[in-house]
Amino acid sequence: MDLKSLKTFHRIVALGSFHRAAEELNYAQSTVTMQMQKLEAELGITLIERGKTFQLTEAGRLFHEQSAGIMKEIDRLQGRMSDWMLGETGELRLGAVEPIASFVLPRLLQAFLTAYPKIGIAVDIGSTPLLGERLLRGELDLAVCSRPVIGEGLYFEPLFSEELVFLLPEGHPLSALERIPFRELRDHRILLTAKNCPYRHKVEMLLGEACGSPLNSMEISSMAAMKHYVACGLGIALVPRSLLTPLPPGTLVREVQDDRVSVTFGLLCRAADMPLKLALGRLNEFLKAKLLQDQDSLSPAAR
Incomplete structure (x- = not known):
């Protein structure tokens, strides 16, 4: 079944005229007539009574009622595809x-x-x-x-680059320093993120160069939970600055003394x-x- 013919049929019914449907669809009236003849031939039934006044046949009324849902779905699908082409769906x-x-x-x-x-x-x-x-x-x-x-x-x-800073619990021995060098961490527990975290490799590399190994460390797999472990006094962490808004109660932020560290x-x-x-x-x-x-x-x- 030709979708154009089906759409034309529904516009003829809605407007009550072949002529008005042709004007709205920007077709010649002969084109509208040919589409209806083709649709009726495909269905093997007469849909519209030919005469001075517009009137659907009984089969035409049934066809119109049963195909209305199809037309709504087609209109909806065409709208979705148009949105898809515009990048809006x-x-x-x-x-x-x-x-x-x-x-x-x-x-x-x-x-x-x-x-x-x-x-x-x-x-x-x-x-x-x-x-x-x-x-x-x-x-x-x-x-x-x-x-x-x-x-x-x-x-x-x-x-963009995320700057890393030290997060310490209040009262930590290194809290007196405004800027902390990595070598000062040798005797303190370091809280590390999970091994697959992008920060982990960076932090381990920097600590390894400054402090040697093995490190006194504790792994916390959740970056979101890290600051709460610091607040409880479990250690010091090197974390992205964006993680510290708002700053957890009971913690302090200190800059890295060495070159700016970022990911x-x-x-x-x-x-x-x-x-x-x-x-x-x-x-x-x-x-x-x-x-x-x-x-x-x-x-x-x-x-």
Whole structure:
């Protein structure tokens, strides 16, 4: 069944005239007549009585009633496909590492989904290597993560750096120092994140160079929980500055005396998908703009 003919039939019924339907659809009246003849031939029934006044046959009334739902679904589908072509609808799978997933992404996604309410997003939280693997397997569309060891098939765009600072419990022996060198940590317990955390490798490398090994350490797999372990006096942690708003009661922040320590983050996707388009392109550009804006507001000059 020709969809154009079906749509024309419903407009004829709605407007009560072949002529008015032709004007609305921008067709010649002969085209409307031919479409109705074709539709009736396909169905093997007469739908519209031919005469001075417009009138549906009994079969025409039944066909109109039964096909009304089909027309609504077709209109809805055409609208959805139009939105999809404009990048205003779609289902996206976004990966993210901690602490960005917990402390940065919710606010950004709330703003994005307010602007594009027809786009659906599923968030998967994991380590950078895991997110990269899932991208390559087609299980994710985009990821916010630390700089990966780029392999074939991935594209990473660095966007911002997270500065690391020391978080200490009040009364800690090192709290008298405004800036703490890594060598001073040799005799103190260090709280470390999970082994797959992007900060863990960076921290262990710096501590290993300054303090040697083995380290007096305690692993806390949740970055969100880390500050509460510090507040209870279990040790000192090197954490991203963004994690410390608000600062947990019973804790102090101290700068790193050595060179500024930071971890670079950005957006990771499949190289074959570049340039990103449609809804994925909208999400990519939105996150890029917001993350760069956040970096400007968190820069040392802005604080």
